[in-house]
Amino acid sequence: MSSNTNNANVGAKIHNLVHASPSSCLRISPKSNKLLATGTTDCRVHVWVLGKTVPVMTLNGLASPVASLALDYPEQFLIAGSAAGPIRLWDLGIEKVVRSLQGHKSATRAVEFHPFGDFFASAGADSLVKVWDLRKKGCIQTYHSNAPSSPASSCSPSVVRITPDGRWIASGWDDGSVKIWDMTAGKLLKTFTDSSHPVTCLTFSPYEFIMTVAYQDGRIWFYNLETFLPLEATQPLSSIPKCIEFHESGKEVLIACQDSIQVWGWDPLICYDSVAMEWPNLADVKMLEDNKLVGASLDGNMVGVWGLKLDRLKPYRPSLTQLPPLRQIPKEPPSRTNSSASLHNGAPPIDEFSRSDARDGLSRAEDRRQHSRAEDRHQPSRLDDRDTLPPKAHHGSTSRTKTPNISRENTEFDGAQPKAFNSSHQHQHQDSEQYSPPSNMQSLEKKRTSFIGASGGNMPLNLDITQFARHGAKSRAPSNPPPPNTHQSSSSDPADNSDHTDENLIDSLTFRNTSMTLILTARLRALQDIRSVWDESNVKPALEMMLECRDAGVRVDILRLMNMRAAKVFTLDVAIMVLPLLSELLFEVYEDYIIEACATLKLLCKSFAPLILSQLGTSYTSPGIDISREDRQKKCLLCYNRMMDVKLTLQELARSPGRVGASVRDALVELSVFGE
Structure with a gap:
């Protein structure tokens, strides 16, 4: 069970916190x-x-x-x-x-x-x-x-x-x-x-x-x-x-013992790795992003803070696994509106185990994008491969909400929505799989020949509700879990379900309807939470909450609102936050999502193309904006690079039929002001 991994390469104490008493x-x-x-x-x-x-x-x-x-x-x-x-x-x-x-x-x-x-x-x-x-x-x-x-x-x-x-x-x-x-x-x-x-x-x-x-x-x-x-x-x-x-x-599961950290799987039961740790009286551990773990231990009047790199353990070592998940959308440091925001201000990184500085992360991201675009110019177009690839499957998405729907007159938890017991810490991995911006290599796997249009409530969309509800069943706890035979039948091939009784069929449909209700209710709660912090004079807190939600439906609803208020809410900072989101939405299978993303992109081009081009050395006259010249140049360059990233995806969709193709081509016309 023991690993040969050197524990010094896995984890170490970062620092001690000292109390006046035990x-x-x-x-x-x-x-x-x-x-x-x-x-x-x-x-x-x-x-x-x-x-x-x-x-x-x-x-x-x-x-x-x-x-x-x-x-x-x-x-x-x-x-x-x-x-x-x-x-x-x-x-x-x-x-x-x-x-x-x-x-x-x-x-x-x-x-x-x-x-x-x-x-x-x-x-x-x-x-x-x-x-x-x-x-x-x-x-x-x-x-x-x-x-x-x-x-x-x-x-x-x-x-x-x-x-x-x-x-x-x-x-x-x-x-x-x-x-x-x-x-x-x-x-x-x-x-x-x-x-x-x-x-x-x-x-x-x-x-x-x-x-x-x-x-x-x-x-x-x-x-x-x-x-x-x-x-x-x-x-x-x-x-x-x-x-x-x-x-x-x-x-x-990561099991932190008194003298070790162990990685276990339960299907089948197996210990992947175990590394000795010297943390006395460990009290709590939490996952960080980038496959890292932070722990804290009690030792008399001191508290030890520990950091661990999980990519040094099986099964997370890069040589033993597939490529790691794509990073989440880079965004500016959050300007939270709650009362505890000041607690985080000025905190230095936790040595090498902390999250990367936001500005450095953006710079590295831009370097990768420029390198990726340079490689793409030397590769033949693969738009003709579109017909050979299957459409992207779409499942129910989740949101993170704070307040259960409990009336002030009773004390029952009837409206409580899943926060993480739902295929989301889901907490977050499935969310990142669904909505992380695809790379150039992944984009080739996601091309589609058809899109799901809005029915307007007059006709069915012919969605595969079995697949949709199956995801919802796994991601959200129903008020009454289905019996074991219902669970098994819902995850098996429909062709093998001919022996279902009427009772099992009713149980299965009830379970799926409950999951769908929870999905839609969670989406409503997310919109209510975002509305509570919405301020047209400063939409960044609402945008940060929207991005944290990671529900594509919620994001599109907020984009529609922003497009209606474009003159009041769009700033250069907002454009920088929104553009990576537009790249994600272009990989959805729903027409409305792609069309709304194109509409937002066209508004951003009309609003900021003159300013961006003026900073790139063209003859455009820059409108008056109250920011320093150096910051303005950096923001304009960042915005330009992100628009070019979106343009690459649009070019892959340019041959799409119907409303999607028309919207994509209109957006490309707006982007043509930046040249090739």
Whole structure:
């Protein structure tokens, strides 16, 4: 099982964070992975930006040592449970306690925010799991251990997690049991009792109905949450597993043990790699982009911050895998509007494990694009290959939302939408596969002979709903998972389903309709979130949220709005952000998406071609723009290069029939002002 990989090449300590008193707990923020919250025995909570060794804030308000911590997804609020039981909620924007909650009679051992905000769960040493509504300022649900005769000290929950779709809550107990409750119905769904050893950690796959649980005896169990049956279990590992994180590909789990980092797959069960690590008392790990991992450990009054390069481990080594996924759209550093935006400002990179500087990343991207265009000029056109390639399959897309559709009059989670329990951390790999800008080599595989037009609601589009719903079924948790036979039949060849009963057919259709409803509802929520930050005088925050959403339908809707308000919202900075998105939309199979992308490109050409050409040495007169000459030249060059990237894709679509071909050729006419 051990790997020959040198652990010095895989991971190393980046730096230490020092407290005045012993550290008691910590958590890394679940979304950006840039914030770290630590609790100490002197009743204080410190918030750090990873990469800095001085806390950005210190929070007071607890009367006993900090026992548990959690940050919400937008990074606006922090909750802390104390060793005496009381819970405090801080607003990080104003650095003040905004809620003081009494509920547990003894230590609050674990806290966890609901994926969509306004709710959180807590687990106490009093053998209770509670769900809290921050708007109603109180507990709305309480779950008991169902073992009243057991002493609280010997049977209490130590871990609590909420499924990424926001519907189920799972808790790991000291007696080895794992209990799953349905928060909508407020009832116990299943109790797993496959081990008698305490649970150390558990997590859910963001792509499938898979739960992974680690126990004190060193064993890892994998459970299928569609059938509520165990899938596989490892032999006891050499040390206690402390944290589990699903890889962004969704195919493996990263198990951080007391003395090692291991990569496991469960279908089939296999350990790909294991490398020794010297992190004492590891407390949390999180995936970063670019196949990297950040971890944090407790060591007395110090917190160690660790970085790992996963591409040095099997199965992620470049020599053993296919080409890595394309990087996401380069964009300017975000100008977030929430109250915690200032926390990230000025944070230096985390040594070699941090994300690349945005400006350097853009420069490297431009170098690659120019090199790619130079190669393309020496290659024969392959537009004639279009007829030999299959059309691109299109599936339902996802969005990341913050707030469940829960009325203020009731406490049920009926409208909660999947955030990551949905083939999206999905969290994100499938999103990047669907919407990452294709390279020149990939573009040859995506050419199409036909496009799906809008029906206007008067006729069916003849979409393959089986394939569409199959993706939705995998990516979004339905309110009631289908029985096993329904799941199997939906993933098999339709030609083999002739023996289906009417009941199975109805179950299958119900399941697909539920998935479609969730997809469309999630899209509506994303639009509502973007609308909440929309400001025509500064659309960059709304654009950043739109790009983060990664739902092509939502992006096209926002582009339509921007095209209607072109005179007010389009600036050179906005053009730089939007152009990579247009390249992505040109690889969709829907006519409306491509036509809207072409319309946006034509508006950008009309608005900025004179300015760009003036900076490229032509006779155009530059309109007055209030930016320095040097910055203006850099932005114009960047905008020009991105327009040329879009032009390459348009040229491949120029022979397309119908509305798509007409729109593409019109856009090429506008781009002709830049010459060949």
